Amino acid sequence: MPISKLVGARVKRREDPRLIRGLAHYVDDIQLPNVLHAAILRSPYAHARIRAMRTDQARRHPGVVAVVTGNEIRDQVGCVPVASQNPTLRVPKRYVLAVDKVCFVGEGVVVVVAEDRYAARDALDLIEVDYEPLPVVSDPEKALASGAPVIHPEWPDNVAFRFDLKQGNLAKAFKEAERVVKQRLIHQRLAPIAIEPRGVLARYLPGEDELTLWSSTQIPHILKTQLSVMLKLPENRVRVIAPEVGGGFGSKLNVYAEEGLIGHLAIKLKRPVKWIEGRRENMQGTIHGRGQVGEVEVAVKKDGTILGLQYRVIADIGAYHQLLTPGIPPLTGLMLSGAYKIPALAIEVTGVFTNKVATDAYRGAGRPEATYVIERIIDRVAQELAIDPVKIRQKNFPRPKEFPFKTATGLIYDSGNYQGALNKALRLSGYQGWRGEQRKLREKGRYLGIGLSTYVEICGMGPSAAMPAGGWESGTVRVEPTGKVTVLTGVSPHGQGQETSFAQIVADEFGVPLDDIHVIHGDTAVVPSGIGTFGSRATAVGGTAVFQAAQKVKEKAREIAAHLLESDPEDLVFSESRFSVKGVPKKGVSLQEIALEAHLARNLPKKMEPGLTATSVFEPANFTFPFGAHICIVEVDPETGRIEIRKYVAVDDCGKVINPLLVDGQIHGGIAQGLGQALLEEVVYDEEGQLLTGSLMDYALPKAEDLPRLELARTETPTPVNPLGVKGVGEAGTIGSTPAIVNAVVDALAPFGVTHVDMPLKPEKIWRLCREKKERRAEGAG
Amino acid sequence: MIPAPFDHITPRTLDEAIRALASHGEEAKLLAGGHSLLPMMKLRLARPKLLVDLSRIAELSGIEAERDRIFIGALTTHYRIESSELLKEKCPLLPQTARVIGDVQVRNRGTVGGSLAHADPAADMPAAMLAVGAELLARGPEGERWLKAEDFFLGLMTTALGPSEILTKIRVPVLSGHHGTAYLKVPQKASGFAIVGVAVWLRVERQLCTEIGVGVTGLDAKPFRARRVEERMKGTNLAQSLVQAASSQVTQGVSPLDDIHASAEFRAHLARVYTARAIQEAAKRAGV
């Protein structure tokens, strides 16, 4: 084993200098000669028939090159794809531009292509569309009621799919229960809001018959395959490039109508076409996350032992599916056991069409919902049984020696020490001391609350058998003739920092300086194959592929070295980037010399192929299951409903840590978004399906001033699933934080008899609850 | 997010600007910091054909004291007000208010004149101007006139300015004697604008409140001066129970705004709570 130098070190992100200095190239920074600009007219109605369209004035507008409607291209461009094996799935046709009918506000109706962005935008105002408004249903529960407006006539019940999972003897669990606790929970829709909205640039070279499409995407390789289908082009003629991508959070883990549309226009017009999304379009037309309404019911014993759990949930799908829409709520189902031993479980998911944009993966994707359900209900149980929320969790944890631990939902948790993480968080937060403080303050009429969340999540996606589009990942390592190292990875980093962490892995393996390594990603013509970045998989799966490729290269180098040194490969030692004969350090050859020799190929072992490069495709045998404990302490002012976070401690275990700086960064951002859901964020549509939170002046993202000082710590339980022992950390912060914050606020309000508050915990809700409960008490007393 | 086509001129003098306004009528709009106007243009909610950019008119900027008055040019940015030593000493309510407007970028661009002329019902500065009894100088084709802040705000985004008038200057009193000021707001979490904002200045002599101004924003379609509250506070010792009782009057005769960020009922409640808290804070600073 080489002594690790860089893996585990707080290496600064190599990506940052170009980002900070404005030298990075996002889609909009890429300049092509002769480029055209597209603008899309979007539906102002949530549900309407398109009776007529008048586009002639727009066509005549100076600078306009083309105006295209849905009907004109319905047979030329395939529909937006959805990846799912669910047999109950119903897939309405989603054309890249609406045909005859629109089903949500923001659905694309007409595209204008012009010489510049201004002309394209101005021409949109000249298009007249005659809409016949249809009845709208925007609330998923109402969509299920009989007599509700029907969105797709083929399916009058508005059901998009069902997903059920049932394990263990639930009837017995509820029969034997000493207490049953029920709670209705709402996971409000959230907007992912990547700082860089979507953007697509397409260029078609008719001579070469090649389409290159730059897109702000997390999945260039999947997009390439899907585009070839949508555009009916041979896949080997399509190249997708994800240049610098300014955040995704799951919103760019998709294949969008605009990607197909812009690709098509570039082919048809034989000129490059660019489309850059505006923020308003981003909020209307990109996916939303979450959007579940459910009821959870648990059967428990008086001592807090959980016997069984049932969750019935309605998932708000929106008008059409996007790529992974039907795959998200089932993830919630699979993760419902949380960090606990629950012998019997049942989940019933009903996906429901509504006149809204689709929901799909948003940071955490199904797991924040699961964690919220289990962490909220376990606190409800603790409150009802008057057990300390710490004790009830400890009682139901699997012990470290019980791993690998099989849940009733059929997952196998790879490794864990839930108690260890919780103990650390308790110690760091001074939990017991805060309980004392809480009692004291309550006597003075001040309301302190302490909230816990002991989460486990599912990462490292994943074994291909369990994935809709492959779960492996590829990595290529090449030592150039000059000794510099090129790494190609199939993952597509967009903020996670793998240009740094993958270089750390390879630098340690080869004993070369970090600066000698260049990590390339996001170009399907350069990186032979890949799946992409999502589900906190990049390091666990993609990092492993790179690690294994590096090992392969090293093995080949060893053989070449042995050949050159006329020694047995087994007799060589590798140190400081050099193979030498055991005991004869002077007799050696450097990796650089080996690489040059491999390239010149004049003196290689017999039958060996020239070059010093290797590719590895890693197929994980299981998911990984990071976990942790978050503790949040809040003070609530019942008079104004204001919530102040007084302390926040997060202990996260993501397995082996390659770069603590990157891990901290992921946790920070994750907690910010989890806090956003708990306290601030909410996509609001009215009854008519109009989006009321269509800009950042109305949709409240957390700002620096909203975040408390975060005290982060770790435990490190390696996973046996991959040789690096890493689990993944991209979503943990979002998953762990939300319930900790909500639990803290509910705990603060316990003296008022409050047992639950729905997110986001806006001041007005808190104030109303306190007032109502106070009044009811006064009446009771009177 | 691309505005409809427009022309842009940068006059060097006020008269030139007024002439441009007068000759273009409804089609022209003044441009100050642009932080209210440009977002509306990008959404095409405003489509002026001509922007008359005030940035080159030197006489519109600056903060100067003249005896017991301070003059503030309409083009003075929120940041200049926030950081003005003169104002901090002589009329601290304005810097206290400017400090909580938007973020650094907004305060660097946004102007006091733009904020007052735009008359957003949730803007902060109007509350402070009402509280201190500011006067506003308007200049148009017919010449100049002074308007009291209280007479300036007419309704939702409407002011007493005529179509060809420019707000050029604001005049506020130097606050003397034992006084205290406070601006408290409940921000709307997305925009930072006020769900409710209450600005208070008060003078205390021999433990009694001799003068008080209370300006309220966010609550109603226009910012207003809470005269009823002031009447009840004047002459009292500002005891907590009296402050509470007086503050409950702040919603009298008001029809509170109601939107997704706060219901009318909650706004009214917050206005009462924050009026009391702002008066108490100001009283504390006045040494009561």
Ligand SMILES: Cc1cc2nc3c(=O)[nH]c(=O)nc-3n(C[C@H](O)[C@H](O)[C@H](O)COP(=O)(O)OP(=O)(O)OC[C@H]3O[C@@H](n4cnc5c(N)ncnc54)[C@H](O)[C@@H]3O)c2cc1C
């Ligand atoms: C992200 C963001 C957050 C914000 N947060 C806050 C906040 O928390 N609190 C707050 O109070 N404000 C807030 N604002 C508004 C900001 O303070 C504005 O800048 C200000 O309200 C308008 O000033 P302006 O100089 O930008 O005016 P402009 O946008 O240039 O003009 C606004 C209007 O006033 C007219 N006008 C401008 N100057 C004059 C004049 N001298 N005479 C006559 N008419 C004139 C213009 O024609 C236009 O109609 C925010 C703005 C943004 C973009």
